[in-house]
Amino acid sequence: MTDTTAAPAPPPASAPPPPGIVVRNLKRSFGAVHALDGVSLTARSGAVTALVGPNGSGKTTLLLVLAGLLVPDSGEVQVAGFDPVVEGPSARARTGWMPDAFGTWDSLTAREVLQTFAAAYRIDPARARARATELLETVHLTEYADRPASVLSRGQKQRLGLARALVHDPQVLLLDEPASGLDPRSRVDLRILLRRLAEEGRTVLVSSHILSELEEMADDVVFVSRGRAAGASELGGAGLAATDRSTWHVRALSYAALTGWLTSVGASWQPDDEQDPHTPPREQPGGVLLTIEGDEGAARLVRDAVAAGVPLVSLSPASGALERAYLALEEERR
Amino acid sequence: MTQMIEVPAPDGATAPPTVKVRGRWALSWHGVRTVAALELRQRVRSTRWVVALVVWTVVVGAITLLLFGATRRIFDFDDVTADRSQSGPLLFAAVTFLVLGLGLLVTPTLSSTSVNGDRNAGTLATLQVTLLTSAEIALGKLLAAWAAACAFLVLSLPFLALATGAGPTPWWSLLRVVAIIAVLLVAVCAIGLGMSALVSRSAGSTVLTFIVVAAVTFIAPLLFGLTYQSVSSYQEVRVYGMPSSWNGEDEVQCVWTQEERWVANTQSTWWLLAVNPFVIVADGAGTNADDDGTDPLRGMRDVVREVRAGASGQVDECWADSSEFEAVRSEHAVWPWGLGFNVLLGAIGYVVAVRRLSIPQRTLPRGTRVA
Numbered sequence A: 001m002t003d004t005t006a007a008p009a010p011p012p013a014s015a016p017p018p019p020g021i022v023v024r025n026l027k028r029s030f031g032a033v034h035a036l037d038g039v040s041l042t043a044r045s046g047a048v049t050a051l052v053g054p055n056g057s058g059k060t061t062l063l064l065v066l067a068g069l070l071v072p073d074s075g076e077v078q079v080a081g082f083d084p085v086v087e088g089p090s091a092r093a094r095t096g097w098m099p100d101a102f103g104t105w106d107s108l109t110a111r112e113v114l115q116t117f118a119a120a121y122r123i124d125p126a127r128a129r130a131r132a133t134e135l136l137e138t139v140h141l142t143e144y145a146d147r148p149a150s151v152l153s154r155g156q157k158q159r160l161g162l163a164r165a166l167v168h169d170p171q172v173l174l175l176d177e178p179a180s181g182l183d184p185r186s187r188v189d190l191r192i193l194l195r196r197l198a199e200e201g202r203t204v205l206v207s208s209h210i211l212s213e214l215e216e217m218a219d220d221v222v223f224v225s226r227g228r229a230a231g232a233s234e235l236g237g238a239g240l241a242a243t244d245r246s247t248w249h250v251r252a253l254s255y256a257a258l259t260g261w262l263t264s265v266g267a268s269w270q271p272d273d274e275q276d277p278h279t280p281p282r283e284q285p286g287g288v289l290l291t292i293e294g295d296e297g298a299a300r301l302v303r304d305a306v307a308a309g310v311p312l313v314s315l316s317p318a319s320g321a322l323e324r325a326y327l328a329l330e331e332e333r334r
Numbered sequence B: 001m002t003q004m005i006e007v008p009a010p011d012g013a014t015a016p017p018t019v020k021v022r023g024r025w026a027l028s029w030h031g032v033r034t035v036a037a038l039e040l041r042q043r044v045r046s047t048r049w050v051v052a053l054v055v056w057t058v059v060v061g062a063i064t065l066l067l068f069g070a071t072r073r074i075f076d077f078d079d080v081t082a083d084r085s086q087s088g089p090l091l092f093a094a095v096t097f098l099v100l101g102l103g104l105l106v107t108p109t110l111s112s113t114s115v116n117g118d119r120n121a122g123t124l125a126t127l128q129v130t131l132l133t134s135a136e137i138a139l140g141k142l143l144a145a146w147a148a149a150c151a152f153l154v155l156s157l158p159f160l161a162l163a164t165g166a167g168p169t170p171w172w173s174l175l176r177v178v179a180i181i182a183v184l185l186v187a188v189c190a191i192g193l194g195m196s197a198l199v200s201r202s203a204g205s206t207v208l209t210f211i212v213v214a215a216v217t218f219i220a221p222l223l224f225g226l227t228y229q230s231v232s233s234y235q236e237v238r239v240y241g242m243p244s245s246w247n248g249e250d251e252v253q254c255v256w257t258q259e260e261r262w263v264a265n266t267q268s269t270w271w272l273l274a275v276n277p278f279v280i281v282a283d284g285a286g287t288n289a290d291d292d293g294t295d296p297l298r299g300m301r302d303v304v305r306e307v308r309a310g311a312s313g314q315v316d317e318c319w320a321d322s323s324e325f326e327a328v329r330s331e332h333a334v335w336p337w338g339l340g341f342n343v344l345l346g347a348i349g350y351v352v353a354v355r356r357l358s359i360p361q362r363t364l365p366r367g368t369r370v371a
């Protein structure tokens, strides 16, 4: 394990993947508030892991511990194979942390901010200059490179904060609500960027409240609630990816006919968001959610349904799986 | 806009550098310079800074010229060839104290918000997670604040030079005065830095820094005055005075007698005076005007050294002018102690700052978040 981290970062395909983030039974309280109350989670390298939870559930606190800013009261933490408490500098050299609100200095330009951080990470000046230019291009801030960073808009600042977190080419990325304040275009860019970073073999842990956004970019999801990870295991182990790909939204002109046929063939379905689950199915347009094995399964369903005379309107992969899982979890908690 | 986003990797190996494990106290010139450059760049670019420098120069310049005129009028009248030995030292002392006093007023504001200000602006944590050690962050901030304080000092140099040129004050004294003031200012900067790391609110740390400066400048001498009575008592001393047979008219030779006198044992409280920055500068200036001259720095030096020596067991009460009694002028300098004390306060401030800046943090200042 130590070998892989000490050696030059191996290309993700050939060598065993370097360790990502491992957290075991982490606790941290602020006075009487138990911000983290026994969190355990694993974030694989080469994957984007989403951190989801209600306000005040301890996401930011968890990321602060992982970034090496807070000492946990108890528990084990490994970031890229290093313990941020004991081996702080080694862990920090491999970690890029982006706070939820990125503060900027009064009169430094965006380029100078990046160059300063490059220097702080001991990157030599010539390389730092090139790196700053590259990163500003990546986050589409080239136009603003030489203007004071303090006059940037909120979303632009957020993007600068992301570039800052990437300045030393970290192995592990900890992003605290990176999408907040971003316009739709920048969100797409962010998604593509994070996917790309994960494909390069990095570990990406990202907290966000924008579930539809996370759904599209995350491989794994960790739910945090009241300082505990409600965990992917409670979501059926396979996690988000599996759930997402196998849930489909089926709509028909007659809701009664659709549900009747589905029940007769023994499929397990559930009403979609628009249906009131407590009233009996009626003769009007409506849709259901159901789990289907792959695309062939979907094709088979269309064929069989049409053959059975069900007036199908649409069949599409269901969105909002993460949101449903989240709300279900919340209900459970109450 | 392109859909594809290139993720740049720094050219060459993408491996994280093999990090030398460095503790929180480790220092490197590279790290200190990075922080100091960051701090200075911000300060230099703000218009407030330029305004402050201009106002400083105008104030110090105007007062110096007024003093220059006033001392000439008082001592020299309009006679250009008159002896400068009287007005020169007074002018030098006045300008020196002016620069020191204003410096002590301005300097606390330069560093007393440097840590908590950054924390409130959300820029501190991002700096802490880099490979900079907390000693580097603290020293960089300290150096930047000191450099700013020294900028004020440098702007005062022409006026100090004018005062030096006006009289018999040696240029050597100018150098010593500037050096001692610079050391005092770095101590004040470090105290401010420590306060800003200790207190979460910027206003609070600034006020506390001023309180510390006021404590050494005013409160300690005040305490010296207040304790003066309690360290004094009646004691048997050797008195060199007029013989009891003297009728008040004849020329006589003074004689030694053993008598009770009210003496102050200030050798136990002298340090209360010694920590005062003005005393430190006066004693350390090393001006050497003639005894009868009106050199306030020399006067303060004599007083404070006498205070340090305390009760010598000898009292001079001889009215007849006689050279037999040699008041032993103490050669024991007081300023190294005072300066040392101020530097010690600064060192404590620096250590506090380094400890408060080191991560990971176990306890947070009340009511603050890391991010």
Ligand SMILES: Nc1ncnc2c1ncn2[C@@H]1O[C@H](COP(=O)(O)OP(=O)(O)OP(=O)(O)O)[C@@H](O)[C@H]1O
Residues within 6 Å of the ligand: A030, A031, A033, A034, A035, A053, A054, A055, A056, A057, A058, A059, A060, A061, A062, B364, B367, B368, B369, B370
């Ligand atoms: N420095 C602190 N002092 C006291 N309490 C704190 C501190 N930091 C966090 N807390 C508390 O710990 C809990 C977790 O906070 P945290 O910031 O981790 O939540 P979060 O999951 O990031 O919430 P959000 O979604 O709103 O960002 C909250 O109840 C918060 O009030």
Ligand SMILES: [Mg+2]
Residues within 6 Å of the ligand: A059, A060, A061, A100, A176
């Ligand atoms: Mg948060």
